[in-house]
Amino acid sequence: MAGTQRQRGLTDERLDQLGRVLVRASAADHAEAEAVASSPFLYARLRARINAEAERREAGESWRVLLGVFWRSAPAMALVAAFAFLLFWTATSPATLTPGVLSDEAFLGTPDAGFEHVVFAERNPLSNDEVLATILDDEEREASR
């Protein structure tokens, strides 16, 4: 039993030792890293990437600002909407409506006794020429008398 454990211990030790060697072997090749580090246009590419990232962040930032404005204005908008609804509700509630409010009388006004109300229902108003012609006709009529 002790012999097996010792054997196992030795195996683990050997595995660890070879594992370290392999880990170092995997990282031992510097040729590619050196080639990348000495690439002449590496900074130009990095600068382009930074600029693209800055633009992306600015676009994200403007959306965030818009969202912030909307978020801040939401309570005010809700308040205005509530006020408008209240106004509409109180204006149209049966308690505030008087009978005949929406009838023709309400629109044209209640006729007073002894006065004649003239309602011009003509849609097209008189032109200046028509008015002038009417005045001239009246004057000619007066003159002929």
Add this chain to the structure above:
Amino acid sequence: MDETADNRDTTAALDAPAAEHGDAGPTDAALVARVREGDDPAFEELFNRHRRRVALVAGRFFRQRERIEEIVQESFTKAFFALPEFSNQREASFAAWVARIAFNTCYDELRRDKRRPESPLSEVSEEEAAWLAEQLADETAGSDIEASATAKDLAGKLLSRLSAEDRLLLVMLDVEGMSVSEIAASTKWSASKVKVRAHRARASLRRVLARFL
């Protein structure tokens, strides 16, 4: 132990050009201050000082040139936009800060890799399996096999079977020679979590290798 010391020397050597620049021209902190004021050439200077280090960090995890360049660009883009958060007092140095960003970028890329379906290229061939079994049986086989092309190809395939966390930790421990506290500072994990994860990472690698015994 000596191998770890060698790795530390390599890491120090990789940082040496930055230190040289620091002596000759403005310090990294001064350049960072200028970039914050909108001085683009100052960022180019920072990039030129640390590009090699970031490329080498990426090269620890990826072997294709396109992927290494992608990591370099992604790391410096993140660094550019995170510069306002960089504090020279809190961070050990700009070099350490940008290296941490590079490690995190590699980690994210490894995690993305794990979500993709396995490539047939990651399958271990019969010849490679036989070579590995031979190395495992040979008590005298050691670091001399590191440089062999078979070891490099096989190592890439075997490590691709580990989780992103395991791979990151093993590279930080065995290649970069980083201490537990350094890894904890770099990954923002607690020291105890680093220790537990390192233990698990070694166990995972042992399991992968044991299949070839």
